[in-house]
Structure formats: structure tokens, C-alpha cells
């Protein structure tokens with residue numbers, strides 16, 4: 103057996119059943135081996151950023167890694183931005199990067215580059231397989247490293263001669279580590295913080311001044327329900343991290359307000375907090391630095407308590423905390439509630455109401471709506487239960503690929519990709535994979551024909567720019583993008599909506615029919 107065959111069998115044996123691929127010459131033996139191992143499904147992506155983003159979406163939903171197959175340093179470089187997002191999401195992902203044959207590298211052929219250095223910043227584990235006899239063992243370790251906990255990107259660099267040489271055999275899976283349990287003393291410390299700490303005024307509910315910031319796995323049902331019990335019993339306030347990898351929400355689950363993106367709003371959400379408990383979330387910081395604003399969002403004088411670190415079982419920690427401070431409390435479920443279908447103009451606000459009115463039960467939403475997404479959380483809060491996946495690392499071009507991977511991971515669920523026009527263009531070729539794989543993804547493009555957030559940021563950072571040269575760098579018109587033509591050109595049926603009513607009709611139709619669809623929502627400028 104050659105190295106590539108042993109690698110693929112080992113990945114499949116370790117539960118990796120899909121490989122989002124954009125191969126080249128050095129990966130041909132990997133490609134050739136796929137027919138012999140039907141347990142590993144190869145999915146062609148026409149750009150590496152689609153492959154890495156799709157593997158992220160898959161890993162977030164499946165809870166186990168997909169593989170990628172990328173072509174040397176340049177292929178990896180094309181995929182880096184979405185590997186960065188995956189790293190921020192804590193997604194398990196096995197990133198296979200082909201390389202030249204070991205003996206060919208010293209000739210410095212045109213595609214030669216420093217793959218290891220490119221991989222390291224986005225990877226929690228990097229290994230270069232040296233011999234075909236090693237590759238299966240390396241692959242088994244890569245799967246375990248990707249699973250963590252916490253999950254992350256494991257990059258396996260695969261020289262072409264390691265792939266094609268005989269003498270390999272599959273390796274058994276390496277058992278992943280279980281998450282560490284949070285020590286009782288840490289739970290006790292958090293319990294004291296929730297109960298009010300020293301100097302607590304008896305007239306106030308014990309949790310007054312306390313915020314529990316939930317992130318990571320705490321945003322799945324068990325974590326949310328435990329946190330909700332704590333909040334119900336003590337008056338502590340719950341907030342979710344700004345950009346969750348995966349948030350379970352909707353009717354019947356505890357509702358959760360997220361920390362705002364804009365630092366000024368986040369500051370006002372956290373104002374008056376005396377005790378901040380981090381449950382799977384990082385210490386909140388401003389997304390960017392702004393002149394005159396602090397980087398840390400922790401209010402002055404507020405004590406920060408970490409309930410669970412990355413890699414620790416945050417849901418078990420929240421459950422233990424709930425048993426201590428809220429033994430009799432019940433989680434507070436969000437009531438079922440949908441907005442009425444609006445008429446009139448199609449704006450970001452009426453579009454959100456349409457989505458809230460029609461979102462199917464069990465939907466997976468890939469949210470890269472940016473400024474057009476402002477009204478989505480409120481409009482969908484009481485919709486039937488669904489998952490919400492967001493732009494974890496701020497590198498735009500994630501939304502369509504994450505939807506691709508989520509749809510491959512969950513073929514029985516409806517996937518809704520909500521994408522702003524500028525972001526969609528980075529990885530627009532994901533639509534071709536939606537069509538090729540017949541994925542049930544409905545893509546909504548919020549077409550405002552601008553980089554609207556950057557118009558706002560221009561003012562917020564205090565840059566003085568009123569001229570046409572500056573404006574033209576934030577403007578997506580001249581020519582106007584025709585997303586319906588782009589979609590049809592890649593095999594995805596598409597329609598345009600210019601009013602709230604048209605958008606509702608098109609969304610209803612797209613959600614009812616299997617397979618991919620695209621709706622270009624031509625937004626009226628905000629009034």
C-alpha cells in the first residue's frame with residue numbers, strides 16, 4: 103500500500119468522512135486513492151478559501167473534523183483566511199497540504215515555498231510526514247490533535263514521494279483526550295462571585311452586578327440551560343460572545359443577548375458590571391482600537407473570574423455551578439414568536455422580519471450579513487429551534503463556504519447563508535459546489551452595493567475623507583454586481599427581490615424546494 107492509500111484509510115477509520123479539496127500535481131496519488139475508499143467523500147472546491155471555510159462549517163456542525171486537500175504553499179495561502187476563522191472558532195479540522203517530493207525540494211522549483219511557516223499561525227499542530235511508513239500514524243495523530251479539546255486546525259504536510267511510495271499501512275485511531283473537568287475550587291470561586299461577593303447589599307438580588315459571558319460550547323443547549331437556571335435563581339445577567347462558532351437558539355431554548363460588535367454598545371451592555379464570569383468566552387476586547395477608546399471592554403474595577411478555560415468542560419462547569427447556586431431553578435425558555443410578514447420596501451429590517459417569519463425548524467444559519475444583519479437576532483429569536491454560525495475571526499469570505507460545509511455535515515437540515523454582497527464575492531465560487539453537491543443551501547445576498555461597515559468605520563477611527571477617491575474604495579457599484587447571473591452561471595437557480603413581498607415569496611419558494619437557491623435582496627437605502 104502506498105502512503106496516500108494508508109493516509110486515506112486512516113482518516114476514514116478515524117471518523118473523517120469528507121475532504122474538501124483543491125488538488126494539484128503533488129496530490130495526484132491522494133486523488134487516485136479516493137475511489138478505493140468510498141468512506142471518504144471528496145468534494146471539489148474551486149478555490150482553497152472555499153475548501154477551508156467548508157471544512158470549518160462541517161466541523162462546527164459535525165463536531166468531528168473534515169479534511170482539506172490543498173496544493174503546496176500557494177494553495178494553503180489561498181485558504182489561510184478561513185483557516186484563521188476556523189482557529190478562532192475552535193473547529194476540529196485536518197488540513198492536508200501536499201508538497202514536492204522530498205528530494206525535489208532542494209531544486210527550488212517554482213511552487214517551492216515555506217509551507218510549515220505558513221501553516222503554523224493557524225494550526226495547533228503541524229507535522230511533515232517524512233516516510234510513507236509514517237504517514238498513517240501521523241494522520242491518526244492529526245485527527246486526535248484536531249479534536250483537542252479544544253478543537254483546532256491540525257496541518258499534515260504530505261510530500262509527493264511519501265504519497266506514492268509503498269510500504270505504508272493504515273494506523274488505528276488515536277483516542278482523543280476528554281475535556282478536563284474544572285476544579286471544584288474554581289466552581290466555588292464562581293459561586294461566590296454569582297452570590298454577590300464581599301460587600302454585597304442584602305437588599306439586592308445576589309447576582310446583581312454579575313455578568314456571565316458565555317462562549318464556545320456553553321452556547322449549546324446544555325450550557326445555555328444551566329446558565330439560564332443560574333440567572334433565574336440569582337439575577338446574574340447572561341451575555342453571549344459577539345461572534346459564536348455555533349449558537350443554539352430559538353423557541354424553547356433560553357434566549358441570549360450577544361455582546362455587541364461596536365465597542366461603545368458593548369461598553370454600555372457591560373456598564374455597572376462588578377463581577378464578570380467567563381464561561382467558555384475570552385475576556386471581552388474591542389474589535390479594533392479607536393482613538394480615545396480603551397481596548398479592554400472590562401469596566402474599571404470589575405473582577406474577572408474564569409469558570410472554564412479552553413479545553414475544559416464548560417457545560418459540566420455550568421451544570422455544577424447551577425447545582426450550587428440554583429438547585430431548584432428551571433431554565434427560562436424563549437417563547438415561540440415570529441414577526442408578521444411585512445409589506446413595503448425591502449430594507450435590512452423588513453428582510454430580517456421575513457426571515458424570522460419563515461425560518462424553518464432545524465435551520466442552520468451561516469451569518470455573514472454584516473451591517474444588514476443588525477435586525478436578525480431580534481427577528482429570529484422566537485423562531486423554531488435553529489443553529490447560528492457567525493464570522494468568528496473577522497476575515498470576511500466565510501459565509502458561503504461555512505454554509506457549504508454545514509450542508510454536507512447535515513444533509514437533512516435546511517441551510518440559510520445570509521451574506522452581504524462584498525463578503526460574498528470573496529468566495530463566490532462556493533455556489534458552484536452548492537450546485538455540484540446538490541446542497542440544500544438557500545443563499546440570500548444583501549445587496550447594498552457598498553462596503554457599508556467601512557463607511558461607518560471611516561468616521562469611527564477619525565479618518566477625514568470626503569473625496570471621490572476614498573469613496574470609490576468603499577463603493578461596489580460601477581458596475582453593479584449581478585448575483586443572479588453569477589449564481590446561474592454556476593448552476594444555482596436565482597431570483598431577485600426588490601420589495602418585502604417579493605423577498606417573502608422567493609424565500610418561501612427557495613426553502614420549499616430542495617437543492618441550492620440564491621436570492622439577491624436589493625436593499626433600499628436606510629431611510
Ligand SMILES: Cc1ncc(C[n+]2csc(CCOP(=O)(O)OP(=O)(O)O)c2C)c(N)n1
Nearest residue numbers: 472473497498522523524525552553554555
Ligand atoms: C479577509 C478580509 N479582508 C478585508 C476585510 C476588511 N473588511 C471588513 S468589512 C469589509 C466590507 C464588508 O462589506 P459587505 O460584506 O458588503 O458588508 P456591509 O458592510 O456592506 O454590510 C471589508 C472589506 C476583512 N474583514 N477581512
